Amino acid sequence: MKVKPGIDNLLDNYQNLLKGKKIGLLVNHSSINSKFHNSISLIKNSSLWHLGAIFVPEHGFYGDKEYMDDVESYYDPYLQLPVHSLYGKYLKPTPEMLAGIDTLIFDLQDVGVRYYTYASTLSYCMEKCAELNKELFVLDRPNPLNGTIIQGTMLEQGFESFVGELPLPVRHGFTIGELALFINDYKNYNTLLTVIPMNNWRRKMCWQHTHLHWIQPSPNMPDWKTTMYYPGICLFEGTNISEGRGTTKPFEIIGAPWINPFTFAQHVNSLDLPYITALPLYFTPKFSKYAHQQCGGIQLCVHSLKADTFIAAAKIIHYLYQTYPDYFQWRLPPYEFNETIMPFDLLIGTNKLRVAIEKEHCINDLLNELCLPLKVFKKNKEAFHLYK
Numbered sequence: 001m002k003v004k005p006g007i008d009n010l011l012d013n014y015q016n017l018l019k020g021k022k023i024g025l026l027v028n029h030s031s032i033n034s035k036f037h038n039s040i041s042l043i044k045n046s047s048l049w050h051l052g053a054i055f056v057p058e059h060g061f062y063g064d065k066e067y068m069d070d071v072e073s074y075y076d077p078y079l080q081l082p083v084h085s086l087y088g089k090y091l092k093p094t095p096e097m098l099a100g101i102d103t104l105i106f107d108l109q110d111v112g113v114r115y116y117t118y119a120s121t122l123s124y125c126m127e128k129c130a131e132l133n134k135e136l137f138v139l140d141r142p143n144p145l146n147g148t149i150i151q152g153t154m155l156e157q158g159f160e161s162f163v164g165e166l167p168l169p170v171r172h173g174f175t176i177g178e179l180a181l182f183i184n185d186y187k188n189y190n191t192l193l194t195v196i197p198m199n200n201w202r203r204k205m206c207w208q209h210t211h212l213h214w215i216q217p218s219p220n221m222p223d224w225k226t227t228m229y230y231p232g233i234c235l236f237e238g239t240n241i242s243e244g245r246g247t248t249k250p251f252e253i254i255g256a257p258w259i260n261p262f263t264f265a266q267h268v269n270s271l272d273l274p275y276i277t278a279l280p281l282y283f284t285p286k287f288s289k290y291a292h293q294q295c296g297g298i299q300l301c302v303h304s305l306k307a308d309t310f311i312a313a314a315k316i317i318h319y320l321y322q323t324y325p326d327y328f329q330w331r332l333p334p335y336e337f338n339e340t341i342m343p344f345d346l347l348i349g350t351n352k353l354r355v356a357i358e359k360e361h362c363i364n365d366l367l368n369e370l371c372l373p374l375k376v377f378k379k380n381k382e383a384f385h386l387y388k
Contacts, residue, residue, distance in 0.1 A: 003210040006139030006177065006196040007033045007107055011042060014196055018049045018137070024093075024101040026055040026086070026125065029063050030215035031107045039107045039139075040079065052101055054079065057108060057121045058087040059218045066219060066288075067245075068336065087117070091162065091337065092124040095132060103135040109217040110176040111227045112143040114155065115163040115234055115347055117336070118217075122176065123165050123183050130189040138195045140177030140386070142210050144227045145305065147173050147203035147387065150378055152231055152310040153370040155349035162336045164349055169374055170310050171231045173381065175201075181384040197386050206305055220250035228302045232309030238344025240329040241320060242295055246285030253283055254316070255297015257290055258327045265298045267319055268312075275307035276300060314367060318357050330354065 004012075011033075023043065031039040044051045054061070060071045061083060070088030075081070084090075084097045098104065104125060108118045122138070129136040152170025160166075166183065168174075174182060177195040184193050207214060207224035214224040221227065233251040236243035244253035255261065261280035268278035278298040285291050302309060321328050335343035345351040356366050 001200045001211075002034060003142060003201045003205070003212055004034050004199040005141045005212070006198055007031070007039050007042065009199055010137075010139055010196045011046075015046070015048055017194065018103060021049045021102040021135075022052045022100055023049050024053045024055055024098065024104040025051060026057070026104060026106045026108065026121070028056060028059065028061050028108060028217065030109045030217040032215060034212060036213065043105070044079070051081065053097065054081050054083045055086055055093060055097070055104070055125075056083060058117045060085070060087075063216065063218055086121050086124070091121070093128050098128065098132055098134055101134060103137055104129055105137045105139060106176075106180075107139040107141075108176065109141050109215070110143070110179070111217065111221060111230060112145040112171060112173065113227070113231050113234070114152070114166070114168045114170050114172060114349070116218075116230075117162055118176070119168075119179060120162045120165040122180060123187065126180065126183055126189050126191040126193065127187070130191040133192070135192045135194065136180075138177045138180040138193070140175050140195055140198045142198065142201055142205065142207060142212070143173065143175050144207035144214075144224045145171060145173075145231075146206045147175060147178075147385070149173060149305060150374055150381075151308050151371075153349050153353070154373045154377065159341065159346060159349050159351075161338045161341065161346045163346055169377060170349075173203075173378075174384070175386065178381075178384045178386055181386075182381070185384070195386065201387055203385070203387055220245055222248075222250070225302075226251055228305060228307065229300060229309055232311070232313030233300070235310070235313045235317065235344065235347050238331050238335075238342065238347050239317060239320075240289065240327075240331065241317075242285055242289040242297070244283075244285075245288035246291060247283055249299065253281070253297060253299050255281075255283060255295040256327065257293050257295050258324060259296040259320070261296040261298060264296070267323075268298060268300075268316060271312075271315055273307070273312045273315070275304040276302055276309070276312050311367060314353060314363060318363050321357050322360065
């Protein structure tokens, strides 16, 4: 049975909650209903309420901005509405942006991973709506990775940033609506929050079981299966190793000009990473790291949602640090609006792994230790579940 996102449920069953309201809408090009109609048209064309402004996250309304590219605010002559950017000069809606707005509707497709910045945008919007006594509606959408598997390290206090604002594991198993409930509780915002649930979604569903069409929510998330790689391979953003941006396989391909792809693949396969196989290859990114330079590397093939690409990436980075000491480098700040903390540490949520790698310690025990809190988190998160 086809899943119906929150936007369908809102218009089918909950229109009366917004009757007569002045609305702000936080969306991008991937905000569509189950019949391919975009949320802006669906909201704007109703006479029950008045749409007063559009808000957009990282990557902009059309998803055409690369990661960490500032998004500008502007007036859209076609929509005849102001479009307010929440990625760049402002990360939070200002009182001026929300002036005349009764209710802000959040309708973005998340990918179920802590560092994907739409979660931080949601938290910041909840904070400002609470301060200004505005309603916030979150229209729920599927977690493409399902709602049962959680993986990765928990974010430690002191490492909060725009790529990790909450004490979550990397792969958290929440839908965006459930995440809003968690944020409201953890942050004690007391936001006037309404979550409009999906119909027909179940926790064990990954994207292919929803029978919905995948519209990439950001430039380097071209296929829902990319989300299977992203929890681990995004860590390479904190290094000088290409994570495949500028290729047709972002987050599936990793490498650099000075890497031997054959010994690299051989080593990764010797790690016996469950459900993961490495294939040697050469590739030439068209932009981002090593643009127009031939790189040696691997293509990772993930065979199951159970694959832990986070653990795989940590072990691969450890190997590259040891094998190419004259070439491997950590990326330096600034990164995602943080001027002081190492980007790799922001992504991991702690500096313990980087320090262990630099000291050439065995990292297996440390990874096990860092992942111990997941059992407690998995139990506690059930309080915010909307679906079985």
